[in-house]
Amino acid sequence: MTDxxxxxxxxxxxxxxxxxxxxHKLFCNCPSIVHDSNPNIKIxxxxxxxxxxTGKVDAAAAYEIKKDLKNVYEACSSSSCLIELDxxxxxxxxxxxxxxxxxxxxxxxxxxxxxxxxxxxxxxxxSNVSGFQRTxxxxxxxxxxxxxxxxxxxxxxxxxxxxxxxxxxDDYVKFRLDRLGVPLIEIATDASIKDPEHCxxxxxxxxxxxxxxxxxxxxxxxxxxxxxxxxxxxxxxxIKGFQDLKSIPxxxxxxxxxxxxxxxxxxxxxxxxxxxxxxxxxxxxxxxPGAARMYPETDVPPIPLEKELLLxxxxxxxxxxxxxxxxxxxxxSSQLAQELVHNEDFEKYVKTFKIxxxxxxxxxxxxxxxxxxxxxxxxxxxxxxSYEEVFKAVENKTIxxxxxxxxxxxxxxxxxxxxxxxxKVSTSGIESEIKTMVQANKKLSPNAIMGMVMAKYRGKxxxxxxxxxxxxxx
Amino acid sequence: xFNLKKNIIPNTNIKITTKDxxxxxxxxxxxxxxxxxxxxxxxxxxxxxxxxxxxxxxxLKNQVSKKNKLPKLKTNKKLPTISILHTGGTIASKVDxxxxxxxxxxxxxxxxxxxxxxxxxxxxxxxxxxxxxxxNMNFNHFNILAKAVEKEVKKGVDGIIVTLGTDALTYAxxxxxxILEGISxxxxxxxxxxxxxxxxxxxxxxxxxxxxxxxxxxFAGVAICMHGSSNDDYCNVLPACKTKKLHSxxxxxxxxxxxxxxxxxxxxxxxFFPETHHKKRNDSKLKLKLLNPKLKxxxxxxxxxxxxxxxxxxxxFDGLIIEGTGLGNGPVECVDEFTKxxxxxxxxxxxxxxxxxxxxxxQCVFGRVNMNxxxxxxxxxxxxxxxxxxxxxxETAFVKLAWLLxxxxxxxxxxxxxxNLRGEISERTLYND
Ligand SMILES: [Zn+2]
Numbered sequence: 001m002t003d004x005x006x007x008x009x010x011x012x013x014x015x016x017x018x019x020x021x022x023x024h025k026l027f028c029n030c031p032s033i034v035h036d037s038n039p040n041i042k043i044x045x046x047x048x049x050x051x052x053x054t055g056k057v058d059a060a061a062a063y064e065i066k067k068d069l070k071n072v073y074e075a076c077s078s079s080s081c082l083i084e085l086d087x088x089x090x091x092x093x094x095x096x097x098x099x100x101x102x103x104x105x106x107x108x109x110x111x112x113x114x115x116x117x118x119x120x121x122x123x124x125x126x127s128n129v130s131g132f133q134r135t136x137x138x139x140x141x142x143x144x145x146x147x148x149x150x151x152x153x154x155x156x157x158x159x160x161x162x163x164x165x166x167x168x169x170d171d172y173v174k175f176r177l178d179r180l181g182v183p184l185i186e187i188a189t190d191a192s193i194k195d196p197e198h199c200x201x202x203x204x205x206x207x208x209x210x211x212x213x214x215x216x217x218x219x220x221x222x223x224x225x226x227x228x229x230x231x232x233x234x235x236x237x238x239i240k241g242f243q244d245l246k247s248i249p250x251x252x253x254x255x256x257x258x259x260x261x262x263x264x265x266x267x268x269x270x271x272x273x274x275x276x277x278x279x280x281x282x283x284x285x286x287x288x289p290g291a292a293r294m295y296p297e298t299d300v301p302p303i304p305l306e307k308e309l310l311l312x313x314x315x316x317x318x319x320x321x322x323x324x325x326x327x328x329x330x331x332x333s334s335q336l337a338q339e340l341v342h343n344e345d346f347e348k349y350v351k352t353f354k355i356x357x358x359x360x361x362x363x364x365x366x367x368x369x370x371x372x373x374x375x376x377x378x379x380x381x382x383x384x385x386s387y388e389e390v391f392k393a394v395e396n397k398t399i400x401x402x403x404x405x406x407x408x409x410x411x412x413x414x415x416x417x418x419x420x421x422x423x424k425v426s427t428s429g430i431e432s433e434i435k436t437m438v439q440a441n442k443k444l445s446p447n448a449i450m451g452m453v454m455a456k457y458r459g460k461x462x463x464x465x466x467x468x469x470x471x472x473x474x
Numbered sequence: 475x476f477n478l479k480k481n482i483i484p485n486t487n488i489k490i491t492t493k494d495x496x497x498x499x500x501x502x503x504x505x506x507x508x509x510x511x512x513x514x515x516x517x518x519x520x521x522x523x524x525x526x527x528x529x530x531x532x533x534l535k536n537q538v539s540k541k542n543k544l545p546k547l548k549t550n551k552k553l554p555t556i557s558i559l560h561t562g563g564t565i566a567s568k569v570d571x572x573x574x575x576x577x578x579x580x581x582x583x584x585x586x587x588x589x590x591x592x593x594x595x596x597x598x599x600x601x602x603x604x605x606x607x608x609x610n611m612n613f614n615h616f617n618i619l620a621k622a623v624e625k626e627v628k629k630g631v632d633g634i635i636v637t638l639g640t641d642a643l644t645y646a647x648x649x650x651x652x653i654l655e656g657i658s659x660x661x662x663x664x665x666x667x668x669x670x671x672x673x674x675x676x677x678x679x680x681x682x683x684x685x686x687x688x689x690x691x692x693f694a695g696v697a698i699c700m701h702g703s704s705n706d707d708y709c710n711v712l713p714a715c716k717t718k719k720l721h722s723x724x725x726x727x728x729x730x731x732x733x734x735x736x737x738x739x740x741x742x743x744x745x746f747f748p749e750t751h752h753k754k755r756n757d758s759k760l761k762l763k764l765l766n767p768k769l770k771x772x773x774x775x776x777x778x779x780x781x782x783x784x785x786x787x788x789x790x791f792d793g794l795i796i797e798g799t800g801l802g803n804g805p806v807e808c809v810d811e812f813t814k815x816x817x818x819x820x821x822x823x824x825x826x827x828x829x830x831x832x833x834x835x836x837q838c839v840f841g842r843v844n845m846n847x848x849x850x851x852x853x854x855x856x857x858x859x860x861x862x863x864x865x866x867x868x869e870t871a872f873v874k875l876a877w878l879l880x881x882x883x884x885x886x887x888x889x890x891x892x893x894n895l896r897g898e899i900s901e902r903t904l905y906n907d
Contacts, residue, residue: 044705048674087704114510114522115524121518122673124673130668130674131673132672
C-alpha cells in the first residue's frame, strides 16, 4: 500500500457507517426481527413523484398515475403494523434507540443538538412505503483519535431502515416490510482520512465503539460502510457494498489507481456511486444523487435534549478498555483478553472459584477450540454447569488442571461427567512406578518416557511433577 | 415580536456560533420562538438551537431562488368542465423544499401543477371556499359551501368536486345532500388520509377518480369518492348520507353502512353497483334549502351507568339524537335498588319529547332501530322518541333533523324524518359482507 503518495495525490476520504440497533422499531412497537417467514399481508401501491419538488411544472416528468409500475409490499403481522404500511401516523421516537445513539455520540466526543427535529427525506424508489425516510440529526462535531491523528465525526443521525427489495419485474417491484423501520444509526466522518489503511482503522474503531453499547445488531447486512474517495482532479466517488473491513484498503487502493488512470486518459467523469466487487475492484452503480430533499415530519413532535437528560445517559465501557482491564487485572495475554471480552461468565467464575483466572480464561476460550480442532467435535454440549463442576473439582484439588480438557472432551462427546475417572493420583504414589519405567527405557528421551506415563495417567497426575521425577531418575 | 439577537429573522440565512464553539449555517425557519432558533441546515436537517446557547450570529447573503410562475391554463372546448371547491389543506398541500413548510395551493394552475394527470380529463376550475379543518365547521359553513356549489351549477359546469378534511366529511356530505334540493349534476366529496406532500398520498387516486366520475358518470346528487382498499387500485363512490369514517387513519376509512357503494372507479372505468339506486343527470332546477345556524341540536349516547343529569342542558335545545344500545334501547328501567337513576332518565326523556324532536339511532353503526323488541325499548318508544324502524347513521339523523327544523313545520317534520328523502333510509336492510 505504500506505493502511492496519498498526500501528494490530494487524497480525500470520508466514511459513512450505517448500523442497525438492537431495539424495537423506531416509530412503532413492532419487533426488529428480520425474517423470511411467509407474509400474510400484501398491498399494492403506486408511488408518485410529487410534482412541485423541482419548483416547475413538468407534466411529462411527473409520474403518470395511469402508468402500471406498482410497488408490491409483503409483510408479516408479527413484524409489521399499520405504521409500516403507511396506514397509521408514527408514534414518538423509540427512547431506547435514541439513548443508544446518544451513548455513541458521547463516546465519539460529539455534541448533541439542543432540539431534535424529525425530518422526512424523500425516497422515490419505493423502499419506504410512505415515500420518505424518517431521519433526525442527533449530534455534531465529534472526533476519534487514530494512529494517524484526529478524524472529525461531522454528524450522527438516527433514522429508519428501508424495506428490502426482493423482486423486480417489468411492471412491479416487490419489497418485504420486516426491515422497514428498524432503527439505524448513521455516523459520517469528514474527508480527513489519510490513506486506505487508515480508512480501515477508522471503520474498525467506529465498529468497536458501536459494539461497545451492546445494543447493535450483529451479522450480515446489519452494518454498512460507504466510503467517499477522491484525488485532486477527480470528482468524488462513493463506494458501497463492502463485504468486510479487510477488503477496504485494497478496494480504495484500486479505486485510487482507477481515478489516476481516468485523469491520465483525460476522460471527463462526474461524481457517481460505485459498487465494491468481490475482486476488490469497483463497478459503476448510478450517478451521485442530488441533495436529499427534506421537510419536517409534522406527525412527530420535536425532542428537546435537555442537560438533565444527557446527564442520565450511562456510557458503556469501550471494548478496547475492557480488554485492557482484563489483561491487566488477570494478567492475561491480549489475545485471550480480546476473546474473553464478550464472555459474561468469566468474571463470575473468577469470583466463585479460588483457582487461577488464567486457567478459567483458557478453559473458556482455548479448551473448546482445542476440542473441536483435535476431535472434530462441536462444543455446544459444554454448558455452564459442566464448567462449574470442573472448576469446583479443580478448586477442591480432586482433579488435576490437565484433566479439564479430557473431561470437557467427554462432555462434547455427549457423555456425563465422571470425575472418578480423572481422580487425581498423587505423584508420590506412582514415583516408584516411574522409576521402574525410567530404568527399563534408558535409551529413550525424557519426553518419550513422559508420553508413556501420561498414556496411563493422563488427566490424573500433575505433568510437571512427573517430569521432575523422570529427570531426577535419569 | 422575538426577544432575539437582531439578525435572527425568519426566512433569512444566518451563521450561528454556539457557546460550545460549534458553527451552524442555515435558513431561519418561521417556527423560531423567543426561546429557540429553528434552523434548516444545508444538509437538509432542521435543528433547534436554544437562544441561551448562542454566542454569536452573523447574517449571510440570501440566495433568492427564482419561483417559476405557472403558465395560465387554456380551456379545451372538447372537454367537460369540473369545478373544485376547496375547504382545507390536506389534499392540496405542497412542500416548499427550501423551508420545509407545507403550503396549501388552490388556484387552478396550482392544482394542475400538483395533479398533472387530471389535466387531460377535464377543464379544471378551482376555488378556495374556506381554509379550515372539517371538525371546526358548523351549519354556517355548510350553507357557504352549498351557495358555492349553486354558483358553479349556475355557470353550467358538468360536475363539482368538494375537498374537505376527512374527520367530519360525512356530516358535510349529508348536509349538502339535503340542502341541494334538485341538484342535477354530480357533487363529489373527496379528501385524503395521507397528505399530498408525499409520494404515497391517496390524494392522487382519490382526486383522479372523483374528477373522472364527476365528468363522465350519469349521476346526479351528492356522493363521496375515496380509496376502496389499502391498495392504490380503485376508489369507491359512496352515498353521501350512508357512509361512515370507520378508521382513524387508513386510506379506506370510509365505508357504506347498511348499503353498498354506488360505484367502483378505477383510472380506466366506472362500474355502478346494481343494488344502489341513484338519480341520473337531469334538467331539474337547484333549490337551496339552507340550515338554520341558530339551531341547537345534540347527539347523546346511552351507556351503562348513564346519569340523567346529562340530559338537563338539552332542555334548552331544539332537538336531540340518541345513540341507543342495540336495537335502540337504553338504561330507562328501574329493576332493583341500584337502578333508580334510570327512572329519572326516562322521565327527563319524556319531558324533552314534549318540547322537541328526540330521535333514536343505534350505536352499533350497522343495522336498524327496532324499539318494539324489548321492554325498555318499548318504554323509550312510548316516551315519544322518534326513529323506530329507521337505519340512519347518527350523523345523518343529526343533519337531517336540523335541516327539517330549518325548512318545515312541526307536522311535516315528523313525517319527513321517517321518510327516505336522499337515500338516508333504506326500505330493506340488505345482506352485505
Ligand atoms: Zn410496526
